[in-house]
Amino acid sequence: MSDTMDYEDVVANFDPVLGLEVHVELSTATKMFCGCPNAFGGEPNTHVCPTCLGLPGALPVVNGTGVESAIRIGLGLNCEIAPWCRFARKNYFYPDMPKNFQTSQYDEPIAVNGYLDVELGDGETIRVGIERAHMEEDTGKSSHVGGATGRIHGADYSLLDYNRAGVPLIEIVTKPITGTGRRAPEVARAYVTALRDLLRAMGVSDVRMDQGSLRCDANVSLAPKGSAEFGTRSETKNVNSLRSVERAVRYEMTRQAALLARGEKVVQETRHFQETDGTTSPGRPKETSEDYRYFPEPDLVPIAPSAAWIEQLRATLPELPWERRKRIQAEWNLTDEELRDLVNTGAADLVAATVDAGAPVDDARSWWVQYLTEQANSREAELAELPITPAQVARVIELVAEGTLTTKLGREVVQGVLAGEGDPDEVISARGLEVVSDDSALTAAIDEALAAQPDVVDKIRGGKVQAAGAIVGAVMKATKGQADAKRVRELILERCGVVG
Ligand code: ADP
Ligand code: MG
Numbered sequence: 070m071s072d073t074m075d076y077e078d079v080v081a082n083f084d085p086v087l088g089l090e091v092h093v094e095l096s097t098a099t100k101m102f103c104g105c106p107n108a109f110g111g112e113p114n115t116h117v118c119p120t121c122l123g124l125p126g127a128l129p130v131v132n133g134t135g136v137e138s139a140i141r142i143g144l145g146l147n148c149e150i151a152p153w154c155r156f157a158r159k160n161y162f163y164p165d166m167p168k169n170f171q172t173s174q175y176d177e178p179i180a181v182n183g184y185l186d187v188e189l190g191d192g193e194t195i196r197v198g199i200e201r202a203h204m205e206e207d208t209g210k211s212s213h214v215g216g217a218t219g220r221i222h223g224a225d226y227s228l229l230d231y232n233r234a235g236v237p238l239i240e241i242v243t244k245p246i247t248g249t250g251r252r253a254p255e256v257a258r259a260y261v262t263a264l265r266d267l268l269r270a271m272g273v274s275d276v277r278m279d280q281g282s283l284r285c286d287a288n289v290s291l292a293p294k295g296s297a298e299f300g301t302r303s304e305t306k307n308v309n310s311l312r313s314v315e316r317a318v319r320y321e322m323t324r325q326a327a328l329l330a331r332g333e334k335v336v337q338e339t340r341h342f343q344e345t346d347g348t349t350s351p352g353r354p355k356e357t358s359e360d361y362r363y364f365p366e367p368d369l370v371p372i373a374p375s376a377a378w379i380e381q382l383r384a385t386l387p388e389l390p391w392e393r394r395k396r397i398q399a400e401w402n403l404t405d406e407e408l409r410d411l412v413n414t415g416a417a418d419l420v421a422a423t424v425d426a427g428a429p430v431d432d433a434r435s436w437w438v439q440y441l442t443e444q445a446n447s448r449e450a451e452l453a454e455l456p457i458t459p460a461q462v463a464r465v466i467e468l469v470a471e472g473t474l475t476t477k478l479g480r481e482v483v484q485g486v487l488a489g490e491g492d493p494d495e496v497i498s499a500r501g502l503e504v505v506s507d508d509s510a511l512t513a514a515i516d517e518a519l520a521a522q523p524d525v526v527d528k529i530r531g532g533k534v535q536a537a538g539a540i541v542g543a544v545m546k547a548t549k550g551q552a553d554a555k556r557v558r559e560l561i562l563e564r565c566g567v568v569g
């Protein structure tokens with residue numbers, strides 16, 4: 070019997086329930102409980118001090134900006150902000166956590182009971198409930214050296230880097246998401262996308278899934294269709310791209326359905342997602358909260374944000390992504406479908422920045438939504454990850470508009486920029502891509518093409534001006550596409566004695 074069930078059979082027989090836990094690293098200047106720099110990478114174990122190394126006697130101090138960001142995130146997610154809350158110790162031993170406990174929040178989180186409206190690909194909006202958002206700190210990083218998988222099993226030895234230990238994290242946990250049926254994988258992806266866009270707009274994190282500053286754990290369970298009770302969930306850890314979120318949920322649905330159909334039980338456990346084949350494999354059996362022996366953190370004072378402070382923070386919230394989308398649609402005069410294309414390709418911000426850099430809206434839109442989206446898809450990257458800036462795209466648009474480049478040459482210039490060859494102007498001079506606008510250079514190519522196709526010349530002279538297309542084609546080929554086709558056509562007609 071197969072290990073997975075056909076997806077259509079899964080959704081015909083089971084109702085999926087999702088729960089998404091997202092960890093976001095805040096981009097504060099310093100760590101959450103000490104003054105060490107909060108910076109990605111760096112020489113291992115250089116951003117450390119007695120506090121984040123958990124040395125005896127070192128005391129933590131809470132990072133005020135971290136608390137402000139937590140409150141702003143809570144407000145952006147329509148949560149209630151707790152008038153009083155505190156930190157808790159989550160005790161467990163793991164070498165990447167030098168204190169042997171994580172400073173987190175447990176039953177007294179800073180933000181509770183909110184929601185995020187999430188737009189799906191077809192424009193339908195669903196409301197995802199937010200259970201809580203709480204503050205905690207990141208762990209260090211272990212690398213397992215030797216062995217085939219990079220995992221601890223089979224490794225010769227492990228290295229530890231505590232630069233990340235103590236980096237501020239906000240964990241955002243959804244309420245169980247029900248009723249999404251076959252769209253569960255799409256909903257999971259759309260939720261993480263919407264959350265990422267919100268956090269990016271608030272400027273609290275650089276939300277780079279590829280660098281781990283935004284990480285998602287996906288809880289999935291299945292219940293027989295129509296059943297009122299939830300099934301047992303698995304929790305797939307650290308799924309590190311939007312596409313993987315969707316794939317991991319879908320895979321778990323097909324795996325659990327096959328188990329249940331065989332009369333077996335789903336084990337409550339954490340699982341790991343494999344990018345290579347899109348499957349998940351078992352991690353550790355799930356701890357229950359008792360295993361962590363949570364207790365209130367005695368070294369940090371409770372946090373009691375005043376109503377005035379909360380309102381002050383509310384006033385700093387930027388225009389939120391969905392408000393912005395509404396405004397853009399009106400300002401740019403877009404149909405619902407055009408707006409959806411813009412949102413689905415993740416191009417809205419990039420188009421806006423390209424317009425700010427001087428490009429007309431329609432040109433900016435078509436470059437990002439069409440050509441650049443194709444480029445991103447073929448690299449399996451997000452549009453925003455392409456190594457080209459809105460200013461560079463605006464420059465290409467400008468050069469095409471003024472006739473220095475044809476659209477085709479513009480695409481080549483973009484290819485050059487994506488290949489790391491520098492700014493558009495540098496690519497143009499390095500690759501020699503300018504349009505041949507010098508008539509005398511064109512005339513030589515035209516005369517050659519006319520001489521090669523005398524029958525076409527006769528047709529043109531006889532009044533069949535459409536026939537000029539064949540000559541235009543030959544000239545474009547001879548100039549490697551670097552001629553302005555319109556000008557070439559004019560010159561051909563002129564030379565054949567026909568006025569265009
Ligand atoms: P844990 O610490 O065990 O991961 P959390 O409360 O942090 O628990 O997160 C559990 C997540 O799973 C939440 O998003 C919750 O809504 C969701 N969830 C709870 N029960 C189920 C279930 N049976 N199926 C799917 N998701 C669930
Ligand atoms: Mg959890």
Ligand code: ZN
Pocket residue numbers: 100103104105116117118119120121122235
């Ligand atoms: Zn430190």
